[in-house]
Structures are given as structure tokens and as C-alpha cells.
Amino acid sequence: MPEPAFLFGQFVGGLTAAMFLFMIAAGLSLIFGVLRILNFAHGSFYMFGAYLAWQFMRWLGPGTEYFWLAALGAATGVAMIGVAIERLLLCRLYRREELYQLLFTYGFVLILADIAKIVWGTQQLSVSRPPSLSGSFEIFGTTVPHYNLFIILLGPSIALALWLLMHRTGVGRLIRAAVLDREMLGALGANVGGLYTIMFGVGSFLAGLGGALVTPVKSIIPGMDVEVIVEVFIIVVIGGLGSLWGTFLGAFVFGQVLAFGILIMPRFSIFSVFALMAIILIWRPWGLLGRPLSR
Amino acid sequence: MINRIPWVLVIFLVALWVPWYGSRFYTFLATDIAILALFALSLNLLLGYTGLVSFGHAAYFGIGAYTSAILMKTHGMPFAVSFPAAGLMAAAFALVFGYFCVRLTKIYFAMLTLAFAQIVWAICFKWNDVTGGEQGMPNVPYPDMSWMAAIPGLGGLRLGDQFYLLVLVLVALAVAALRRIVSSPFGRMLTVIRENPERAEFIGINVRRYQLAAFAVAGFFAGLAGALFGIFNRGVFPDFAYWTKSAEVLIMTILGGMGHFWGPAVGAMVLTLLNQQITSYTEYWPLILGSILVILLFGFPGGIVGALVAAGRRLTRRGNA
Amino acid sequence: MLELRDLHKRFGGFSAVAGVSFELPRGSIMAIIGPNGAGKSTLFNLITGHIPPSAGQVLLAGRDITGAPPYEICRLGVGRSFQRTNIFPHLSVFECIQAALIAHHRMGRNFWRRSETLYRAETEALLHSLGIADKADSPAGALSHGNQKQIELGIALASDPDILLLDEPTAGMSAAETHETIDLIARIARERGLTLLFTEHDMEVVFSIAQSIGVLHQGRLIALGAPEVVRADTEVRRVYLGERE
Numbered sequence: 001m002p003e004p005a006f007l008f009g010q011f012v013g014g015l016t017a018a019m020f021l022f023m024i025a026a027g028l029s030l031i032f033g034v035l036r037i038l039n040f041a042h043g044s045f046y047m048f049g050a051y052l053a054w055q056f057m058r059w060l061g062p063g064t065e066y067f068w069l070a071a072l073g074a075a076t077g078v079a080m081i082g083v084a085i086e087r088l089l090l091c092r093l094y095r096r097e098e099l100y101q102l103l104f105t106y107g108f109v110l111i112l113a114d115i116a117k118i119v120w121g122t123q124q125l126s127v128s129r130p131p132s133l134s135g136s137f138e139i140f141g142t143t144v145p146h147y148n149l150f151i152i153l154l155g156p157s158i159a160l161a162l163w164l165l166m167h168r169t170g171v172g173r174l175i176r177a178a179v180l181d182r183e184m185l186g187a188l189g190a191n192v193g194g195l196y197t198i199m200f201g202v203g204s205f206l207a208g209l210g211g212a213l214v215t216p217v218k219s220i221i222p223g224m225d226v227e228v229i230v231e232v233f234i235i236v237v238i239g240g241l242g243s244l245w246g247t248f249l250g251a252f253v254f255g256q257v258l259a260f261g262i263l264i265m266p267r268f269s270i271f272s273v274f275a276l277m278a279i280i281l282i283w284r285p286w287g288l289l290g291r292p293l294s295r
Numbered sequence: 296m297i298n299r300i301p302w303v304l305v306i307f308l309v310a311l312w313v314p315w316y317g318s319r320f321y322t323f324l325a326t327d328i329a330i331l332a333l334f335a336l337s338l339n340l341l342l343g344y345t346g347l348v349s350f351g352h353a354a355y356f357g358i359g360a361y362t363s364a365i366l367m368k369t370h371g372m373p374f375a376v377s378f379p380a381a382g383l384m385a386a387a388f389a390l391v392f393g394y395f396c397v398r399l400t401k402i403y404f405a406m407l408t409l410a411f412a413q414i415v416w417a418i419c420f421k422w423n424d425v426t427g428g429e430q431g432m433p434n435v436p437y438p439d440m441s442w443m444a445a446i447p448g449l450g451g452l453r454l455g456d457q458f459y460l461l462v463l464v465l466v467a468l469a470v471a472a473l474r475r476i477v478s479s480p481f482g483r484m485l486t487v488i489r490e491n492p493e494r495a496e497f498i499g500i501n502v503r504r505y506q507l508a509a510f511a512v513a514g515f516f517a518g519l520a521g522a523l524f525g526i527f528n529r530g531v532f533p534d535f536a537y538w539t540k541s542a543e544v545l546i547m548t549i550l551g552g553m554g555h556f557w558g559p560a561v562g563a564m565v566l567t568l569l570n571q572q573i574t575s576y577t578e579y580w581p582l583i584l585g586s587i588l589v590i591l592l593f594g595f596p597g598g599i600v601g602a603l604v605a606a607g608r609r610l611t612r613r614g615n616a
Numbered sequence: 617m618l619e620l621r622d623l624h625k626r627f628g629g630f631s632a633v634a635g636v637s638f639e640l641p642r643g644s645i646m647a648i649i650g651p652n653g654a655g656k657s658t659l660f661n662l663i664t665g666h667i668p669p670s671a672g673q674v675l676l677a678g679r680d681i682t683g684a685p686p687y688e689i690c691r692l693g694v695g696r697s698f699q700r701t702n703i704f705p706h707l708s709v710f711e712c713i714q715a716a717l718i719a720h721h722r723m724g725r726n727f728w729r730r731s732e733t734l735y736r737a738e739t740e741a742l743l744h745s746l747g748i749a750d751k752a753d754s755p756a757g758a759l760s761h762g763n764q765k766q767i768e769l770g771i772a773l774a775s776d777p778d779i780l781l782l783d784e785p786t787a788g789m790s791a792a793e794t795h796e797t798i799d800l801i802a803r804i805a806r807e808r809g810l811t812l813l814f815t816e817h818d819m820e821v822v823f824s825i826a827q828s829i830g831v832l833h834q835g836r837l838i839a840l841g842a843p844e845v846v847r848a849d850t851e852v853r854r855v856y857l858g859e860r861e
Contacts, residue, residue: 038402040350093592098401099348100592103549106350107592110542110585118579226538230413233406241403267421274414281395476727483731484724487715490704497664498719498775499690505724 002263005141010259016148018255019155020214025232025239025247026162027206033242034178034199036098037090040105043229044112045082045204049074049211050220051116054125067130071212078208079201086200091193113225122222127215147216154213158206159248166244175199234277240290249288303557310463314456324571326459328564329466330523335547335559336473337516342545343553344477345509346489347397348405350541351412352517354392355385357419357536359518360525361426364435367526374438378465378522385518386511388415393510397503412541419533431532435525462523469519474556476512485509539581546588552598561599617642617811618663618779623672625658625835632658634835635672640779645805645812647822650832656815657699659832660783663813664696665689676779695777699784699815701764703771705757709748712756712767714739716774738774745804746770762793766800773804780805782814786821794818798825823847 028042056070085108093101128134133146166172174195218224231254239250254273261272280287313325334356341347359381366377392411396404419426426432440457444450449457476482488495488502496502525531534540543566551562573583595602618640625633633655640646648656661667663674665686673682681689690696704712717735718724743749746766751759756767765785772780785801786794802825805812816822822829822843829846831839839849846852 038406089589089593096596100596102348102402102405103545103588104592106542106545107585107588110539110581110588114579114582114585118582226413230410233410237403237407270414270417274410277410278395281398285398478730478732479728480718480723480726480731480734483711483715483718486707487704487719490706491702493666494698494702494704494771495719496666496686497690497696498716498771499687499722500719500724501685501687 003141008140009142010263011256012142012144012148012152014255014257014259015252016151016217016255017258018251019151020210020217021228021231021235021254022155022248022251023158023210023213024207024228025235025251026158026244027203027210028232029236029241029244029247030162030175030206031200031203032236034175035196037101037105039200039203040102040229041085041108041112042203042207042232043225043227044109044116045078045207046211046214046228047116047220047225048081048112049078049208050215050224051120051125051211052077052208053212053215054120054127054220057127063128063131065130065132067127067216070127071209074212075205075209078211079205082204082207083197083201086197090200091196094196109225109229113222116225117222120220125220127220129216151213151217155248155251159244162244171195171198231273234273236287237277238280238287240287243287243289246287246289253288307463307467311460314452314459319453319455322453322456322459324567326455326462326527328567329459329462330520330527331544331547331567332560332563333466333469333523334517334520334544335551335563336470336556337513337520338544339548339553339556339559340473340477340485340509340513340516342548343555343558344482344489345485345506346492347506347509348401348545349408349510349513350405350538350545351408351410351415352513352544353536353538353540354408354412354415355389355514355517356521356524356540356544357415357531357533358388358514359385359521360531360535361419361432361521362518363522364432364525364531365425367438368432368435374526378438378519381522382515382518385521386515389511389514390507393507393514397506397510409538409541412536412538416533416536416538419536426533429533431530431534432525433530435528435530437526458526462527465519465523469516470560473516477556481505481508542581542584546584546591549591550587550598552600552602552604554597555600555604558598558600565599617644617677618813619673619675619678620663621673621675623659623662623674624670625655625662625667626670631835633662633669636832636835636837637672638830638837638840640811640813642778642811643809644827645802645825646814646828646830647826648813648815648830648832649817649819649822650815654832655835656832657783658835660696660781660815663689663781664694690775690777693776693778694781695772695775695779696781697765697768697772697783697785699787701761701768703756703764703767705755707756708753709743709756709759709763709767710739710752713742713770713774716771717742720775742770742774746773746800761788762790762797765789765797769801769804773808777810779811779813782812784815784817786816786818794821801825 024042024046028039031037031039031042052074053070056073057067060066060070090101090104093104129145129147133150136143136145138144166175178195235250235254236247238253239246239248253276257272257276258269262269265271310325310329314322338349338352341349341352362384363377363381366372366380367374392408396407396411399407420429422428437454437458438461440454440461443457443460449460484495484500484505487498488500488505492502521535524535547562547566548559549562550566551560552558570580574580591598597605621637623633623636624631636659648659650656658667662669665681665684665688668683673680675681676692676694679692681692704715707715714735717738718731721735723729723734740749743752746769748763748766748770751763756764759767769785782801786797789797798821801812804810826843828841829843830837831846831852839846839852
């Protein structure tokens with residue numbers, strides 16, 4: 001039996017990873033809820049958030065408080081890329097079969113991956129933590145960096161902010177209507193196209209923010225796009241696609257299973273997550289908090 | 296007039312003649328195209344016939360390649376055993392993964408196939424003892440082709456040329472089987488499912504079971520293609536199961552045209568030739584692939600064969616008028 | 617033939633079907649009427665297994681089929697058409713019917729026969745009896761709405777059902793087409809000895825062929841009986857027939 005302090009360390013590590021993934025998964029789930037498009041390029045947006053943050057830090061001065069500005073700038077930049085893709089190209093495919101939309105976003109995974117290689121090369125890049133959060137503290141015998149604590153707190157804050165957006169604003173009312181019944185939304189006379197663009201922008205922003213904030217914890221490498229899209233997908237399957245709290249729960253469970261799975265199968269901890277997903281697919285194919293899809 | 300010519304037979308005969316053209320390079324290209332054509336045709340059983348979008352078809356290609364390589368290199372088994380074993384192993388994995396995938400509808404299905412393919416890639420990448428890990432398994436032996444010497448005219452050929460002829464015949468047989476399957480009652484049921492799964496269910500079709508069967512059959516043929524490719528490539532590497540490989544075969548299928556049986560084979564040929572041309576200028580092949588895909592989606596959703604068929608129809612209509 | 621026992625379906629807090637029971641004798645023709653949203657389509661989906669009921673039972677010839685998957689219920693001799701036309705649009709009319717016959721004869725597991733050679737005579741006979749033999753080679757999706765409804769009927773009949781459920785078989789048809797379709801349905805039902813359960817908004821059609829009528833309102837059967845009885849029912853006049861006058 002491992003030390004309790006060690007187990008607590010694993011727990012905190014899993015929680016930090018979970019909150020990053022929640023940010024990204026929430027964006028994916030939000031876009032899906034409104035547009036009914038599963039954006040494969042969401043992982044690429046995450047990767048671009050990371051690269052842009054690195055780029056901005058190089059210009060603004062590495063290792064400074066400008067990190068926050070860089071992160072926000074990167075997320076905004078990614079949101080702009082997302083909006084441009086949606087407005088210029090994707091919106092022309094809404095009337096076509098689902099298959100074409102799916103393949104379209106897939107095509108952009110390939111395109112964006114190579115653009116990143118062309119601009120930033122293939123070597124590992126990293127960004128240091130902002131000075132204000134470079135310290136750490138000790139709890140239950142585990143050293144927790146301040147930055148990780150910040151992420152652990154940021155996750156629920158984003159969840160809460162999204163919940164407020166959905167339930168306390170006019171846009172939120174439209175979003176919820178869109179999730180339930182798209183035709184009704186058009187009948188209400190809402191500007192559906194505008195709503196789609198906003199949602200795509202917000203979702204992309206979250207992916208970009210996740211990518212930018214992950215840079216002090218993980219190095220930036222090609223391939224991080226596909227790695228993250230698979231992880232995020234597993235999370236939404238576990239939690240239930242389209243459900244905010246389901247996504248939150250899914251991310252939490254994913255982080256913990258991965259963190260403790262590594263103790264059982266050091267090299268193949270990802271299998272524990274797949275096993276969990278398989279069980280959920282058999283038991284509740286619509287996820288822990290999702291709703292069964294009507295046929 | 297054009298329709299009267301047995302095109303498939305003509306192309307097969309031309310392809311048979313390639314080794315006597317005498318260029319190593321052309322034999323190399325022709326082998327590559329033949330194998331990838333089988334791979335793309337196997338994907339189209341899902342994509343074009345059953346209406347299932349798999350983003351992880353390379354998993355079964357990779358499983359086939361590793362199975363055959365491990366049997367031939369590590370265990371010294373003959374090709375006659377390892378080749379069918381590769382298909383069966385790929386089909387077995389497809390059955391297991393597919394069991395979960397067909398529980399999900401379109402978009403989720405696509406995502407889950409990708410997730411499973413990534414796990415296959417991760418296993419190949421990390422399981423050093425069996426798969427050779429990151430280094431893969433180089434030097435997969437050629438099958439024993441000494442029996443070819445008994446056939447007049449084949450004895451003097453280079454090993455690569457002999458292997459090409461073996462590939463060509465095996466691919467032709469596999470493709471003939473696939474062709475037979477799509478025009479069988481089973482194939483018709485798949486088409487019906489593609490057209491309207493809800494209605495299909497209510498003419499008494501167990502939709503999920505048929506989708507799973509199609510998934511396994513497609514996996515089987517992808518596994519055969521993988522086994523051939525591993526030998527042709529003189530080595531098997533984790534990249535075989537990587538998601539970019541899945542993307543490549545998907546784009547071949549759409550480029551050629553998923554609405555026509557031969558479309559994916561045409562796509563495999565065009566994309567392979569294009570790859571040969573382009574990689575001498577740029578290393579950014581995925582960028583080209585992605586751009587081709589996006590252009591196709593907007594401009595030519597029917598692919599090359601779809602566009603040709605439409606053009607042909609326009610011509611005959613004008614001719615009749 | 618078909619019996620429903622206290623069938624319920626709740627979606628979240630909303631009761632779409634709230635305790636429907638009736639029995640349909642073999643060879644009889646019954647219509648379910650009711651305003652939009654009364655739960656007619658949900659009721660059909662419960663009987664045919666497209667959605668599982670929250671409570672209650674469905675019995676087919678005395679056998680409990682509650683919660684069985686659609687393909688199994690179809691194999692047990694239930695045919696159905698859908699409210700929104702539901703065919704195989706890119707197949708030819710001939711292929712649509714032929715495919716349904718292949719499925720019915722459980723030939724779908726065969727990997728080797730050539731599907732186009734199968735059940736040609738049966739397909740043609742069915743197309744003739746539906747009066748669409750001349751359209752056999754056209755793509756099903758390119759035909760008129762009325763023809764598509766006929767194809768759908770053909771697909772349902774191909775599985776040689778004992779009981780046929782038709783959801784709004786004349787929806788979107790002109791008066792002439794409606795007449796023709798109803799005559800066709802009545803003739804086929806008679807020839808094959810079918811039990812028929814259908815929903816319909818056209819009261820003239822309902823009262824012309826139904827032997828019994830159930831009136832569904834907010835998920836409940838508020839009246840059930842012979843056409844004259846239902847027509848005279850004050851409750852029915854108030855909630856439903858009254859609206860139309």
C-alpha cells in the first residue's frame with residue numbers, strides 16, 4: 001500500500017489534469033450542443049493556443065507577468081481563427097450531410113498540424129510559470145505548485161461562468177432552445193447564423209485558453225492536438241455529450257482514473273481510461289449525466 | 296461503346312505486364328498502389344456502402360501488418376499461414392472494437408474508431424518485447440517465392456517483381472471477393488442501412504449486428520492489405536496504425552469517389568502518384584492532404600469517379616438530343 | 617391479435633402516453649384519432665419497439681413483446697409505415713421492395729448469392745398490386761409524395777405482416793390521391809386478411825373504413841368503440857371533433 005501522502009499527490013495531479021481537460025471538453029461540448037457538429041479540429045485549436053502563447057511570451061518577455069496577457073491573447077487569437085473558419089467555410093456546409101461537416105473539420109486537423117510545423121518547427125517548446133504563481137505550498141506532505149492550485153480553482157469557475165451564461169442570459173436561453181430543438185429556434189426568429197458563430201468562437205476560445213494555460217505544465221510538441229482530442233472525446237463519452245456538469249464529472253473521473261491507473265499499469269495507464277469508457281458505453285451509452293438520444 | 300470494354304480486365308492485364316517494363320521504380324509504385332487500393336476498397340465497405348465513417352481504419356491495417364510480421368519474422372511461419380492469419384486477427388480486433396463503436400451513432404462512431412486506433416498505435420509504440428516499440432520491426436522477410444521458378448517466364452524476375460505479381464494476384468482475388476460481397480444480399484442490407492437505418496430496422500434487420508459484421512469484414516481486408524504492405528515496405532512500424540494513415544486512406548476513398556465500387560482504387564492510384572511527385576518538393580504532405588479534402592468537399596463531393604460519371608452522362612445526353 | 621395493457625410513456629416530466637389499453641381482434645380495422653401531440657406517433661413507436669414504454673405491456677397474439685427491439689417485432693409479423701415518409705431514397709423502387717423481401721426471408725446473411733436475382737417475381741407482383749410497376753426503375757427518392765407513400769406501404773407489406781400499423785397513410789395527399797390510397801389499403805387488407813391499426817386526420821377516411829375508433833387526448837383514450845358510438849360521444853365532440861367545425 002503506497003504512502004497516503006503519495007496517494008494525495010496523485011489525486012492532486014489527476015485533478016489538475018482534469019481541470020485542463022474540462023476547459024477544452026466544455027468548448028467541444030458547447031459547440032456540439034448548438035451546432036450539432038463534433039469539431040475534430042478542437043484539439044488543433046488547443047495546440048494553437050499553446051503555440052500562440054509561446055509566441056506572445058517570446059515577444060513580450062519570457063518569465064514575466066505578461067504571461068496572463070499572452071494567455072488571453074492566445075485564446076482570443078484562437079477564437080478569431082475559429083470564427084474565421086466557421087464564417088468563411090463551415091457555414092456553407094450546414095445544409096449538407098453530417099458526413100461532410102465531419103470530414104471538413106477533420107481536414108483542418110491535417111492542415112493546422114502542418115501549419116504549426118511550418119511556423120514553429122518540430123522541437124519541444126516550453127513556457128515558464130508566471131512569477132506570481134511560481135511558488136508552491138505543502139499540504140498533507142505533498143508539494144503543490146501555486147500554479148496548479150490556480151488551475152484547480154479555475155476549472156469550477158469556468159463551469160460556473162458557463163452555467164450562468166446558459167441560465168441567466170438571453171443568449172443562454174437561445175442556446176438552450178437550440179440544444180433542444182433547432183427548428184423551433186428558427187421559428188422564434190432568432191439570428192441562428194449569428195448564434196452559431198458566437199458559439200463556435202466561445203468554444204474555440206476555451207480550447208485556446210486551455211492550450212495557453214497548459215504551457216507552463218506541459219511542453220509544446222506536434223501531436224498534442226490529436227492526443228488531446230482523443231482524451232477530450234473519452235471525457236464527453238463518459239460524462240455525456242452536451243451536458244456541462246456531465247463534462248465536468250467526466251473530466252474529474254478521467255483525471256483520477258489516469259492518475260491512479262498509472263500505479264497499476266505504469267506504461268499503459270491509458271488502458272484504464274479505455275476500460276472505464278467501455279464499461280460506460282455498455283451500461284449507459286449516453287454517458288453518466290447525458291440524456292438518452294432519441295432515435 | 297466505352298461501356299462495352301471490360302475495363303477491369305484490361306487494367307489487370309496491363310498491371311500484370313509491369314515487371315517486364317523493367318523499371319524497379321514502376322514495379323515499386325505499382326505494388327504500392329495495388330496494396331493501398333485494397334486498403335481503400337475495404338474502407339469503402341463501411342463508408343460508401345454502410346454509411347459508417349471510420350477515422351481509425353489504419354488500426355486494422357496495422358494489426359494485419361504486425362500479425363504477419365511477427366508470425367513470419369519472430370516465429371518463422373510461412374506466408375501461406377501468416378497472410379490469412381493477419382486478416383483474421385484484424386477481423387477479430389474489429390469485432391471487439393466494433394462492438395462498442397456500433398453502439399454509437401455517426402459522429403460518436405467516428406470519434407470512437409479514432410480513439411481505438413490511437414490505442415492500437417500506443418500498444419505498437421510501447422510494447423517493445425513484441426512489436427519492437429518505436430523502432431518497429433525492420434527486415435520482414437519476403438515470402439518463399441521459389442515455386443514461381445516453375446512457371447515459365449517468371450523464374451528470371453527480380454524478387455521485388457515476383458512479389459509484385461504475388462501481390463497483384465492476391466489483391467485481385469480479395470477485391471473480387473469484396474465485389475461479390477457488396478452485390479450479395481448481405482451487401483444489399485448494408486446499403487439499406489446506409490440509406491435509412493430506422494426503416495431498415497423495421498424490415499427486420501438487426502442494424503447493429505449488420506454494422507458490426509461490415510466492420511469486421513472491412514477489418515479483415517484491411518488486415519490483408521497491411522500484411523502485404525509490411526512485406527513490401529520491408530518492415531512494420533507504429534506509423535501504420537497512426538491516425539494520419541487513417542486520414543490518408545479516408546481521403547483516397549473520397550478523392551476517388553465513395554459512391555462507386557472502383558472509386559477508392561482510383562483514389563489510391565491518384566494519391567500515391569501525387570505523393571511521389573509532391574514529396575520531392577515538400578515534406579508537408581498532410582497539409583496537401585487536408586487541402587485536397589476540403590476542396591473535394593466543397594467542389595467535388597462525388598470524387599473523381601463521381602465527376603467522370605456525371606460528365607459521361609452529360610455527354611451521352613447531348614449525344615441523344 | 618394485438619393487446620395493449622395500461623401502456624405509459626413519460627419523457628422527463630411529460631406524459632406522452634398515460635395508460636392506454638385496448639384489444640384489437642384479428643382481421644379488424646381500427647383508427648386512432650386525436651389532435652396533434654395527443655400521443656399517436658408515440659403510441660405507435662411503443663408498439664413497434666422504437667422506444668421502450670415506461671410501464672405497461674404490449675401483447676401480440678398473446679405473446680408479451682414489451683421492450684423487444686424493432687427488428688424482432690417486425691419479424692413477429694408487425695408491419696408499419698411512418699408519418700414522415702421513410703424509404704430508401706437512392707435505391708430504385710424495385711430495389712426497395714426487393715430489399716424488404718430479402719430481409720423478410722432472412723437472406724441478408726448470405727455473402728455470396730447475387731442479390732439482384734432474388735425474389736424478382738414476388739417484387740413485381742407486389743409492385744403490380746400497388747399500381748407502381750411502371751416506376752420500378754426510378755430512384756425512390758425522386759418520386760412524388762404519393763408514390764413514396766405507396767412504396768412505403770409496399771416495404772411494409774413485403775415482410776408479410778399479420779398486422780399493419782399505418783401512421784397517417786394519406787398525409788400530404790390530394791383528395792383524389794387520398795381516396796385511391798384508402799381504397800388500395802382496404803383492398804389489400806381484405807385480400808390478405810390483415811389486422812389494421814392506423815392514425816388519420818381525415819375524418820371522412822376514418823369513418824369510411826374503420827370498424828372501431830379510439831380517440832386519444834393528452835395521452836389518454838377518452839373514447840373507444842364503434843364509429844357511431846364515438847361520433848355521438850359528447851366528450852369527443854368537445855375536445856376534438858368540435859375543434860374542426
